Amino acid sequence: MRVVFLYMGAENLGVQYLSSVLKKHGHETFMVFDPALFNDKYWLTVNSLSKFFDQKKDVIDKVVNLNPDLIAFSVFTDCYKWASYIAKGVKQKIPNVATIFGGIHPTSVPEEVIMEDFVDYVGIGEGEDSLLEFVNKLEKKEDVRHIPGIWAKDTQSGLIYRNPIRVLSDDIDSIPFPDKEMFNPHLPIKNGYMIAASRGCPYSCTFCSNNLYNKIYKGNGKWLRRRSTKNIIDELKAMKVKYNFDKVDFVDDIFTCHRDWLKEFLETYKKEINLPFKCITHPHFMSDEIAVQLKEAGCYAVALGVQSTNESYKMKVLKRYESNDKVREATQALKKANVSVILQHIVGLPDETKQDLVEAANFYIDLKPTRIECYTLAYFPATEIVDISLAKGTINQDILKSINAGGENMYFDGGSIREIKKQREARSFSHLLSMVTFLPRPVSKLFVKSGLWSYFYLIPNGAITLAEVGIVLLTREHRAINYMKYYFRTCTSLIVKMFRKTSYVATGLQK
Amino acid sequence: MLLLGFKSKLLKILILFLFCMDTQEIVVKAEMEDMGSISKVIQDHKGDFLSIDQEGNFLIVIARIFSKDFENVRNGLKSLLGDNFKLDLYKKK
Numbered sequence: 001m002r003v004v005f006l007y008m009g010a011e012n013l014g015v016q017y018l019s020s021v022l023k024k025h026g027h028e029t030f031m032v033f034d035p036a037l038f039n040d041k042y043w044l045t046v047n048s049l050s051k052f053f054d055q056k057k058d059v060i061d062k063v064v065n066l067n068p069d070l071i072a073f074s075v076f077t078d079c080y081k082w083a084s085y086i087a088k089g090v091k092q093k094i095p096n097v098a099t100i101f102g103g104i105h106p107t108s109v110p111e112e113v114i115m116e117d118f119v120d121y122v123g124i125g126e127g128e129d130s131l132l133e134f135v136n137k138l139e140k141k142e143d144v145r146h147i148p149g150i151w152a153k154d155t156q157s158g159l160i161y162r163n164p165i166r167v168l169s170d171d172i173d174s175i176p177f178p179d180k181e182m183f184n185p186h187l188p189i190k191n192g193y194m195i196a197a198s199r200g201c202p203y204s205c206t207f208c209s210n211n212l213y214n215k216i217y218k219g220n221g222k223w224l225r226r227r228s229t230k231n232i233i234d235e236l237k238a239m240k241v242k243y244n245f246d247k248v249d250f251v252d253d254i255f256t257c258h259r260d261w262l263k264e265f266l267e268t269y270k271k272e273i274n275l276p277f278k279c280i281t282h283p284h285f286m287s288d289e290i291a292v293q294l295k296e297a298g299c300y301a302v303a304l305g306v307q308s309t310n311e312s313y314k315m316k317v318l319k320r321y322e323s324n325d326k327v328r329e330a331t332q333a334l335k336k337a338n339v340s341v342i343l344q345h346i347v348g349l350p351d352e353t354k355q356d357l358v359e360a361a362n363f364y365i366d367l368k369p370t371r372i373e374c375y376t377l378a379y380f381p382a383t384e385i386v387d388i389s390l391a392k393g394t395i396n397q398d399i400l401k402s403i404n405a406g407g408e409n410m411y412f413d414g415g416s417i418r419e420i421k422k423q424r425e426a427r428s429f430s431h432l433l434s435m436v437t438f439l440p441r442p443v444s445k446l447f448v449k450s451g452l453w454s455y456f457y458l459i460p461n462g463a464i465t466l467a468e469v470g471i472v473l474l475t476r477e478h479r480a481i482n483y484m485k486y487y488f489r490t491c492t493s494l495i496v497k498m499f500r501k502t503s504y505v506a507t508g509l510q511k
Numbered sequence: 512m513l514l515l516g517f518k519s520k521l522l523k524i525l526i527l528f529l530f531c532m533d534t535q536e537i538v539v540k541a542e543m544e545d546m547g548s549i550s551k552v553i554q555d556h557k558g559d560f561l562s563i564d565q566e567g568n569f570l571i572v573i574a575r576i577f578s579k580d581f582e583n584v585r586n587g588l589k590s591l592l593g594d595n596f597k598l599d600l601y602k603k604k
Contacts, residue, residue: 200565202543202546202563202565202570203546203547203550204543204544204546204547214543214544215544218543218544218568219568222565222566222567223543223565224563224564224565224570225565254563257560257562257563258562258563258564259561259562259573260562261562284550284553284554284560285560287559315547315551319547320547321547321548321550321551321554322550322554323554326554
């Protein structure tokens, strides 16, 4: 069966796994990738430039030319509108092609997604086994209306088959290695290898998709799973030979959450792979001992979620229980071990006060991590913070509709804040946090104490972007550097091809 | 003064040493959604998280705490989770 996957803006591990499972069972998979420059839902949004580089029509043509049996979208809330546009366009040209929408957005609001004319099937939860059963049956023209993990729509009668979520498999080692080749022509794997050593997160922070997954998988298998050291090392060794990458990026929610596994894994990694790597973890799972173990194995950067420094608020509204002392200890442990620390903060939380921001700024100024990523709260459908904000009156039913339809701004692009005063405050605060990592402490403190920081929204975004580029170059943050290289390369290529009047959008043809 | 400073440092090291010697590893079993409560109690008693696993619908959290806090941790968990948890000393297999 010919299955065309579509994705935009960045690499997606989920799609790579789905493709590898299908290929292992004899299906053909293709990737049509839209670079979606300057509106990539990843980092950069510049509306005027995004229109200039818009490739959606070419994407549709490319899909049509591939003559697919099924087109499959893995959809985050941020790219739901994009996916809808493409699916509509393809359906207009080849009405009989089947479309399936999977990923976190359709899992969160399946009732709304399945109602769309351009959606025939919706995948709920983890997709490997469900998609494989679905594609196998579709190929044999068997009944696909009763597959766990797949909702089906009978186009004749309009009946919806709401099947239950599929029980998770414990053994994630048995899933074939991800199909990296599908993204390689667009985002070269040699620049850095994205990998997950585990799936799931034990925490249920109210703003995060794990909040929803923890609920829907209750009683439906083990959500928190870890791969064996051997399985991960085998993948890295095989892919290192193929792509010759020079860095590894572990994207697990909490990389360090198992002491014995971590020790065994890091020792083997050092011996067999020995490449610099980056990971994400929770302040509760960081100590002097772990920081040293990470450093010795080649870890150059760790990202830690802080989100808010108002402890009681954080506990009540975000369901995050780590104290500021714990964040401080974790950051200092990493700094002592000479590992870069990236702290993540959310601004624009419901009922957040200016005093909260001032206290957070002072906290970060004292701590001085390598970098602070400040995101504006963007609501994701069916997460608990949506209910909290509805109850508080921070959002209303109209905003809820927009959230469920993927209509909110991205977390790096204003998020869900609507009030102009709050938008300015959030922007000023975000600019301030960009600066505190490189400004001398007394200067940062002066900005905060004098209240001057609250006018930082007047600083043009371009100047802040340039400063951030400077920091990225100084700290040699490889993902950001690769991102810049990718933009430069893709822009150049698009401009050249526009002049030649040929389509840029490329496909990874694989069998 | 020098002697006093030295004595105070020595005292601190001695106290730390005694406390460090007196730690134990505990295992908490509770429902998945109770991770927040578990982490709050462990953190309140200056514990270190060592690992998290899932067994069926339950989380298995292993942490290191001061031995003297064992009952305090139990009381803390009880106040937040009622009887819906199990706390034991952890024995390595």
